Amino acid sequence: MLFAMEMPEPEAPPRAARKSPAAAPPKSELDPADEGGPPTQTDRRSYEPSGAEAIERILADLTEAQREAVVHTDGALLILAGPGSGKTRVVTRRAAHLALTVADARQILAITFTNKAAREMGARIDALGVAHGMTVSTFHAFCAALLRRYADRAGIPRNFTIFDRDDRRSLLKAAIEACGFANSGYTPASAEQEISALKSKMISPVRLREQSGDWRAQMLLPIYEQYEASLAQMGGLDFDDLLLRVADLLESDDDLRSRLEERYRYVLVDEYQDTNACQYKIARLLTRQRGNLCATGDPDQSIYGWRGADIGNILSFERDYPQAKVVRLEQNYRSTKRILALADHLIAGNLRRKAKTLWTENETGATVRVLEFETAQEEAAAVAGDIARQIRAGARADGMAVFYRVNSLSRVIEDELRAAGIPYQIARGVEFYGRKEIKDALAYLRVLVNPADQVSLVRIINTPSRGIGTTTIERLIAAARTKQACVLDALNDTDLVGSLGRSAAKLHEFAALLRKLAAALEMPPRSAVEHVISHSGLRALYSESRDAEDSPAANLDELISAAAAFEDTHPESKLLDWLEHAALVSDVDAVEEDSRKVTLMTLHAAKGLEFDSVHLIGMENGLLPFRREDGGHSRCDIEEERRLCFVGITRAKKRLTLSLARYRMMRGGAVRTTRSPFLDGLPPELIECPASQADSRSADRPVDRGRLPRDIEHWMVGTLVRHPNHGLGQVTDIERGPSRTHVRVRFRDGLTRAYALEFSDLQRVEFDEVGE
DNA sequence: AATATTCCCGTTTTT
């Protein structure tokens, strides 16, 4: 979400964003002192009295350190803010202070990582009454707006669309096939990961080719090139491109850069510890002349290393900006002494950090509970039971949260909360946009905006089914390619379509449909979405399942509501703006405040939030810290995992419960777990570990929890097995890998089939059972 | 060409 986002005119930039009275933004209703509108460089003097009063109010109730950061104006500033240290308060006050003293609000740019954070920061600055005209946005949204505005300079089409993860993967799938790497070990997912990593380090295909050392990277090169070519051809930008293109643009276009520097004289980057190379560069380039970069963050909360974030950016801030003032905010206003001490104890295990002293004047608080259960179900039931008890005791459901390392852990918790009748919400904004019916609707809209978007076009050309099959689609694409046209143009080419035989009539019909739908382009988002859903046939296609709560039809309605909500907050917006917004939602954007619901989310999504009571589940080795098998070696950035745990713990204000299960169902089978090393050696005075729920009962508990790990080591060539579909068979080949055992089995039907033992439905059979 | 079925696969976090 962004406030004023107009970029300077390329032709005649205002030298110093001065407002004419007509252009002045509406004044805040929240600030009675702000009679004459926000002060600017030209008229500030005449409003000195109210300004001074406002400044006083902004500086009131701040600690010494906080005040130092707030009143700092020019030059680089690093705010090292521990969890719960009032960072947002400092940042918002500082922005307001700048706007009251040295800058016009329009000259301030604040960048966050999520829309939710931007929204909140904007609202809080707004409440101080001086923010109108300030730009508060996420990195990605800011870059998208910039690229849209200066598309010609960036060399991209103005109507580019943002390709999400699924789009990238479908492009990559095609690219891998086109390169003949179908069985090379590259999957769309792995290629996506690697290409994304390269892009976030600003390594283009050209640069990759130059650094010819890495064999595996060279292998990727043709896929990467093909992928980039497809993106370019379809007018698509992926998430990484949004940042990358802006970084390149700012570097190559001095004129634009200096104009933007003139426009945004004060730049604030929140969560600086999570910036990657592109974001670092953007921040640096935007502040090249004045150096007015204020970075805030906490190295101990850097949790996006896997996404290319470089904790080194914040650790070496003082080297990059030698004149930088550094303010440390170490007093915590959020958590109890015990919770904070536990967090502090945990994070002290990391080496790569700036040591800091977290302290609080808050009460000692209850001990942190560490609970061990036999199964994940029991753990979940206990969490639900505890939450129910708190609610009965008068606690608000929205003051409570359940965190987990991986999304898959939410399911058991959901089941138990539902069974207990406890209302909950899950931070999963993105999932909604991943549903089939939603993607279908968005695909229609995207094709209207950007006819070159072949991924979307292929998706909708036969949805709802209109008798256009895969062969027809392939021929159409091929024809378009030979004509050097995009598929939509080909579709509108009567001669070309006519040459496609019997399907021609249907293709004509589809082309006519798109022309009809194109009316949506001129409409505001809500009407556009409604128009397309009802006239595309999607409404009819999905109308059958009307009744169900979570039905496709209901989701389509929700999509319309989402567009309507956007329209409310962005009155002048067009379809394109909403599509862009929709492409950039994050999971945490979906969490409601004051929802009266318990919130379930991943540890990553939890950053920046706080709750009275927190349950952190799945405190198990391999889960938290998460460890992943990777070519024979398990890979794990233990320090980042520890930071993640630190983030989770420090979200809790009053109550914290850490729990684990001795057995956890992982894709069908029960897996035995061990305790997380993060639970080892915690100071006894901080925690309480009630008698383990696990040990006492495990002895007499019948083994009834599905398949337990097999005696894999005893399998050999000749072992007799049974498969639910194929019956009896005999192992003919066995190959033991680091993470899996592959076997070949010859069955009675004479066929030999291969299985990964751990995932297969094979059962071992003893000789005496074979008789049948 | 559309639908039903089987099979095979993977395992994180996300703008």
Added chain:
DNA sequence: CGGGAATATT
């Protein structure tokens, strides 16, 4: 277990 893709069926 659960989703997506290949394959079988009409």
